[in-house]
Amino acid sequence: MALKITTSTTKGDLAKYAQEELGITLDKDAMQRDDMIAAIREEESAQGIEGATDEPTKTAVSASTPKEAPVQVDDYTKIRAVIVIADLPSNDGGETPPDTHIEAGCNGTFYQLKTGVELEVPYGVYDILNNMRQTKYFSDKDPQTGQQRTSSRESLRYPFQLVRLIKPE
Known part of the structure; x- marks a missing residue:
């Protein structure tokens, strides 16, 4: 099951979950929290883990910000x-x-x-x-x-x- 990430989830929690559950190593000192979350979600997707839900972040995304469409690869x-x-x-x-x-x-x-x-x-x-x-x-x-x-x-x-x-x- 995917990790539910909230605003109280620390970088240490993310690194521990990545190592123990996904088998990847994330450097919590060198990486930004958002980059760690993106790497975790990417790995969960690659491993076929579904159900990833995140609490909305406090920073609002502008409506004019273009969103990249996910790439479907067969x-x-x-x-x-x-x-x-x-x-x-x-x-x-x-x-x-x-x-x-x-x-x-x-x-x-x-x-x-x-x-x-x-x-x-x-x-x-x-x-x-x-x-x-x-x-x-x-x-x-x-x-x-x-x-x-x-x-x-x-x-x-x-x-x-x-x-x-x-x-x-």
């Missing part, structure tokens, strides 16, 4: 995504340098993607990265009983940030 092979894949940590605790590239395959084509830089990729590659998940397990104490327990958290295998989607005109 063929997702024409859409491209601009993404930034997070730098990868070293696998062995720092003895060897970390990997600087990852590989993703889409429709029989493999892409070697450099981490830490802005990349323009086909929508299919973006979708595959968005669905590459891993489960991380950790041990902690139950606050009520004090017993050790094992918990898990699902996260993106290769964390990345969606900068924008490029739709055909």
